[in-house]
Amino acid sequence: MFFRKQELEAPVPPADPTGLREKCRQAELPEAVGIAVESEISRMEKTDAAVAEYSIGLNYVETLLSLPWNAVTQDNLDLGQAAEVFDGSHAGLGQVRERVLEHLASRVLHSKRQASLLIVDDEPIARSNLRHVLAREGYAVEVAANGEEAMALLARQEFDCIVTDLKMDRMDGMQLLEAARAVAPETKFILVTGYATVDTAVQALKTGAVHYLSKPIDLGELREAVRSALLSRTHRYSNRSPILCFVGPPGVGKTSVGKAIAEALGRRFYRMSLADLRDEAELRGHRRTYVGAMPGRIIQALRSVGVRNPVFMLDEMDKIGQDVKGDPAMAMLEILDPEQNARYVDRYLEMPFDLSEVLFIATANGVERLAGPLLDRLEVVQFSGYSEGEKLDIATRFLLPRQLRGHGLTSPYPTILPEALVRIIREYTNESGVRGLEREIARMCRKLARLRLDGGAEAVAAPVGSEGAAVLLGPARFRHDDAKAGGLVGTATGLVWSETGGEIIFVEATRMRGPGQLILTGSLGGVLKESAQIALSFIRSNAGTLGVELDFFEGHDIHIHIPAGGIAKDGPSAGLTIAVALVSLLTGRPARSDVALSGELSLVGRVLPVSGVREKILAALRGRAAMVVLPVANAADVEALRESVADLPPVVLVERVEQALAVVLGSQEGAPCTE
Known part of the structure; x- marks a missing residue:
């Protein structure tokens, strides 16, 4: 509801020296906002312009008048044009492109959907006449002879509005209203009767009917009643904007994809960096009880773009800080929650502002630093590295x-x-x-x-x-290891993921006389050290099956090293590579250097799935590996990569360590389960 001109004109005093009331009339503010503005203007008129309270009130009123309470841009719902925008400005988008087009497709369906009506009347002539009249208005109309037939139709499809007679056999209109509200609470009801009384009208409106018409029906009144009942349909079916979170390494195009989304939708774009955010009040605003108070960043951004449905990018969300002034990440909960942000209250405004039509896009390099409640409100879209x-x-x-x-x-x-x-x-x-x-x-x-x-x-x-x-x-700055042909005893080729993408590494193992210690070097993290312990325990418990001497660990130390010791390494994906290097060392069989492995190991010899499969396979492709060995549980990741990269090396999927040994060390019990 808007603050109407005739409602404002009555209390206006003869003089309006500030011109604020005229701006208020032109702004067509919502009713609650108009009342607040009028109240503040009246207070200002009783205040000396030299005191601080006057400037505080003036800034407050000007802020309210400058906000886009009703200004929106119409979405471009041409899927073909949106696809052209993405294809013409980006390459390698993959699932990101598909996710945005899916969002557009749902909006197109909502915009093209006809309003659906159900006519319920036990008189065939009345049903036919009402159906003819309302169908000419462009509505999709169905009919039912009584309440039971209407309930059967409601079980099969949804109706925006039901026009029903009050007096009917088997189930009358009031019973239908009560039963239908339980299964379709959003459906609007219009009751029609030839026995109109004040009591039945009051009862119908209390039960949930939006209009009550008496027979004979005035067709103009009926059309207006239906049109009025369907006014909320646009908001009801205006698909809430999703809260997307683009997660990926630096430089993969997260921000530029956000701009492309705004261009494809025909919306305005605003980017706000959160990397320097420390104070919760910067988001939620300051109380307007002192000079210098201002709204939070969100409201200020909407004022600058001039509409309430822009594409709003919250950049570097995982870099949000926290100090004694509060936790800004927790202040984001209300902003990014679709159930709450339709009535977002900034501390400066002290009244709700609708953020539900803003398309928020957050970006982060990883989700590890995002708080659990905040991550729960985000739809994570993973950005992979480029091949x-x-x-x-x-x-x-x-x-x-x-x-x-x-x-x-x-x-x-x-x-x-x-x-x-x-x-x-x-x-x-x-x-x-x-x-x-x-x-x-x-x-x-x-x-x-x-x-x-x-x-x-x-x-x-x-x-x-x-x-x-x-x-x-000038000279080359980087070099990447290649998986060269041939083989060495005690050395296996592995695949790892880092923030810069996938890399090939070599796991080296050697044995020497000693008290029976496992020595680990190469700047290894705790998880990687545990993987080495698990691999050694598996080999010791299955020494006979693997062709290893039962007492290989007695009187000997085993040293496992991963070169490039200046670089910290950790993660659950090197267990399989370590196991292969150890078996190669203890059996004296050389491991193929051109076969790259990645997989975690369990104590009973199962090969567990890993992450970063795309980056690891691309690293193997760059390093000219002849074959890649991965866990069978990562089969879906491999197939997804085949759709975008044609010339992949052969990938062998294994379920147990013995199957990997058969590939890397030659003939052995167990064979690869899938290729």
Whole structure:
């Protein structure tokens, strides 16, 4: 309900020196807001303009008048155009693209759905006439002869409004109203009767009817009653905006995808960084009882965009701090809860503001630092790292043209060959995303810009290939281990995940005389040390089956080392690799170096699933591994990756350690269960 002009005109005094009442009339504020504004203006008129209370009241009224209480942008519901926006601005989106298009599809269905009506009357002529009249209004109309037939229809489909006679056989209109409200509480009811009395009208309205009409029915009155009953249908079916949380490593395009969503929907976009947020009052606002008070960041952002349904990106949510001024993460609960944010109360406003139509998108590098109650309100969309092919596509289509334009290399464009970009990706970046790749391309463009400035266009006329990129950028900054052919005793090739993506590692094991200790080196974390203990215990308890001497641990120390000791390592995915390295050491059989493994181990020899499968397989592809061994429980992850990356190495899925040993060490009991 809005604050109507005639309601405001009565109390207006002859003079309005501030002009606030005129702004209030033009703003068409909700009724509660209009009353609050009028009350504040009246208080200001009794206050000296020189005192602080006057400026506090003036700021408060101007803030209320500047907020977009009713301003919204209409969503673009063209799925084809939305798909073109994503495909034209991003590559490798995968499930993110599909999730946004699914959200749009649900909105399209809601917008195209006809209002459905049910006519219930025991007189055939009355049913037919009402059906004809209301169908001409564009409604989808069904009919029933009595309450029992109406309940049978309600069991099969939902109706927005039911127009029912009061007096009917078997189940009258009042009984139908009571029974239908139990199964369809959102359905609106209009009761029609030829025996209208004050008592029955009061009873019908108390039971839940929204209108009560007497026969003979005035068709204009009926149309208006139905139209009035369906006014709330738009809000009821305006699908609540989801609270999405984009989780992934830096540089994979989380923020730019948020901008693409806003462009696809035709909404305005606002980004707010939470990395420096420490004070809860920055979100919830300050009480307006002192000079300098202001609304919280959320309300200020909505005032700046001018609508109440923007795409609102809460960036770096996992970086929110906490101190003595409160926990801002807990203040986010009301903002991000769809059950509460329709009546969000900022401390400065002291009245509800509807945030339910805001499309909130949070971003985080990981969910580990997010509080449980906050994570429960988020729909996590995982962003995986890009494959080498996807990085090359992104660099060719987006990064390189943008950097060439940004550095003035447009007349004409220099020729950068794909092999140069591949070398930059492999030797000058080490990341899951493409942020570092864009920096290196920009560095190369600056070198070319200086060459063109010093020697003219002829100086950069030759195509820049792999060697040219190395000359421009200098020595390689990163190297990645390759899974080379051949084999060594006591050495196994593993796959690990890190914040920069997947990597190939080597697990080395050796045995020496000693008191029987297990020595672990390589900056290993607690979980990784436990994996080594489990692998050793499994081998000792199954020594006979594995072809290992029963007393191999007596009088000997076993040393397990994972190179690159300056880098901390931890996680439950190296148990299988450690077990293979130990069996290779203790049986004297060389392990194939070109077979990369990943999997956790149980004490009874089961291979347990791991995470980061996409990044690990891509690391094996980059390292030219001939084969990858993974747990059978990760079969779905492998199939999902095959849909986006065609040239994957062969993947063997195993359920037990013996099956992995058969692949890496040669013939052994147990065979791979799946390939």
